[in-house]
Amino acid sequence: MKLYYGPGACSLGIHVILEEIGKPYETKAINLREGEQNTPEYKAINPKSKVPALALDDGKILTEWPAIAGYLAATNPEAKLVPEDKLEWARSTEIIAYINSQMHGQGFTRIFRPERFSPNPEEKDAVRAEGKRLFAEGFAIMDKALGDKDYLLGHYSIADAALFYVSFWAEGRKTLDLPPRIAAHYARMQARPAVQRAMAAEGLS
Numbered sequence: 001m002k003l004y005y006g007p008g009a010c011s012l013g014i015h016v017i018l019e020e021i022g023k024p025y026e027t028k029a030i031n032l033r034e035g036e037q038n039t040p041e042y043k044a045i046n047p048k049s050k051v052p053a054l055a056l057d058d059g060k061i062l063t064e065w066p067a068i069a070g071y072l073a074a075t076n077p078e079a080k081l082v083p084e085d086k087l088e089w090a091r092s093t094e095i096i097a098y099i100n101s102q103m104h105g106q107g108f109t110r111i112f113r114p115e116r117f118s119p120n121p122e123e124k125d126a127v128r129a130e131g132k133r134l135f136a137e138g139f140a141i142m143d144k145a146l147g148d149k150d151y152l153l154g155h156y157s158i159a160d161a162a163l164f165y166v167s168f169w170a171e172g173r174k175t176l177d178l179p180p181r182i183a184a185h186y187a188r189m190q191a192r193p194a195v196q197r198a199m200a201a202e203g204l205s
C-alpha cells in the first residue's frame with residue numbers, strides 16, 4: 001500500500017491509522033503549497049486533486065478520508081479500530097462524517113482558503129470569521145460527544161484519528177483554542193507512539 005499525503009493535511013489522520021495498524025506501507029508526500037495535487041501525474045492517481053489517496057497492492061486507488069479509514073479498519077480487524085456493535089459503528093461514521101464534511105470542508109477550508117468561498121478579496125475576513133465560527137461550533141459538538149471519556153467511543157477508534165487532525169489544525173496552526181476536554185484528547189493522542197511516528201514522518205514534531 002502507498003499513502004499519498006500532504007504534510008500536516010487531513011491525510012495525517014490516515015497516516016496515524018496506518019501506524020496504529022503497524023503493517024508495512026509506503027508513503028509519497030504531495031506538495032500542496034506548490035500545487036503538486038494539480039499535476040497530471042497526481043491527477044492520474046486522484047482526479048479530484050486531493051489527499052489522502054491510498055494505492056492498494058493490486059493497483060486500485062481509494063480516495064476520501066472516511067472511505068480510506070473505514071477500509072483500513074475493516075481489513076485489519078485485529079487492530080480494533082471500529083466498534084463491533086452496529087450502533088457504535090454507526091456512531092463512529094457519524095462523527096467522521098461531521099468532522100470531514102462540516103468542520104473540515106465548511107469550517108477550516110473557509111479559514112485556510114477563503115478565496116474558494118468568495119472571489120471578492122474584501123470578503124476574505126468575513127469568510128474567515130464564519131469559518132472560525134463553524135470550526136469552533138464543531139469542537140463544541142465534539143466536546144459533548146467526548147464528554148469525560150478518554151476517547152470518543154470510550155475506546156480508541158478511527159473517529160479519534162479524525163478528531164486528531166482537526167485538533168492539530170486548531171492547536172498546531174494556532175487557529176483556535178481547544179475546549180479543555182478536547183485539548184486533553186489531543187494531548188492523549190500525541191502521547192500515542194503511532195501518532196508520534198506519523199508526526200515525525202511528516203516533519204511535524
Ligand SMILES: N[C@@H](CCC(=O)N[C@@H](CS)C(=O)NCC(=O)O)C(=O)O
Pocket residue numbers: 006009010011032037049050051052063064065066100
Ligand atoms: N473529501 C476529501 C477532502 C480531502 C481534502 O480536502 N484534502 C485537502 C488537504 S486537507 C487537499 O488535498 N487539498 C488540496 C486542494 O484542495 O487543492 C476527503 O475526505 O478525503
